[in-house]
Amino acid sequence: MIKLPPLPYAYEALEPTVSATTMRTHHDKHHAKYVDVTNQLAAEKGLEGRSLEEIIAEAESRGERKLFNNAAQSWNHAFFWTCMTPDRRDPSGELLRLAQEAFGGLDELRARFVQVGADHFASGWVWLALDGGRLAVVDTHDGGTLAHQAQTPLLVCDVWEHAYYLDYKQDRKTFLERWFDTVANWQFAETQLAAAQGGGEAWRFERAA
Template sequence: MIKLPPLPYAYEALEPVVSSETLHVHHDKHHAKYVDVANQLISEKGLEGKSLEEIIAHAEAAGERKLFNNAAQAWNHAFFWESMTPDYRAPDAELARLIEEAFGDLANLREKFVETGANHFASGWAWLVVENGKLAVTDTHDAGTHATSDSVPLLVCDVWEHAYYIDYRQDRKTFLERWFDEVANWSFAAEQLAAARGQGAVWRFDDAA
């Protein structure tokens, strides 16, 4: 069975970019529901004792869509909380170097990330990942995840409406801009980058519990 991980900061810590009300609804209702449904299915299918990453991989390979959707959403949300911080710091030297190599500079990465998330049709996620040693921006639909892919996720922003509608209504683009500029957790991204290079372990769901 999996547990709903606590937020790594206070509900009001990300204001005004993300309100306390949004985090209460998003974490305590939406995320909790994914965890509850995933646990019900895990029990029904006899998958207790497996890691969430193993369960996601099993569900994807077996075509068990409901289990995949809820397990992957439980993972994505936990990674999303880690992708934000009330103590914003710019990317460190090595991460900044890779950003420059892949995008030219941080401003170009911002433009690419915001454009990808804002133009994503319907629900999903905007990611910054490491693919074959290089940074890339990707998006996934619905519960699509990088939890079990060959690429290593560094950051993710939720572009489902429940992530921003209370604070921004239909203005997803402004949400993404403020998210990138003010709460993106580049320190966490640097840790993930180091892990992708074999310097430590990549983040796993159990790390958040």
């Protein structure tokens, strides 16, 4: 089985960008439900004991949409918590060089990330990824994930309404702007980039003990 990972910081650590109320609801209710349903369905489908990444890939190959959506959402949310930090610093080094190459600089990357996320229709995710050696901003719908794709995810922001509605109502664009400016975990993104370039292991969802 898989387990709900704890937040890597206190519920209130990301305030005022993300409130403690939102974090408690998002993590303790939404994420926990995805994990519970994933464990239930994985057991029914004979996938108990598999890693979450393996469950996602197998569910997709079998066309098991309910299992795929819940497993992918379990993975996406765990990755999302890691993509935020109360101790944000600007990107540097290779990541900044690639941002310049792909977008013209960090400001242009920010504009693209916010635009893609704000323009995304309905529920989903906006990702910064390494795709064929080049940075790209992509979005996925509903439970869509980069957990098992050729692209390496560096950062993701949740654009389901439950991620921001308590704090921003319908103003997703302001949420994305503040998220990028204040809590995006660029140190983690740099670790993911290094892994994609052969410098260590990329992030994976931890199995239950």
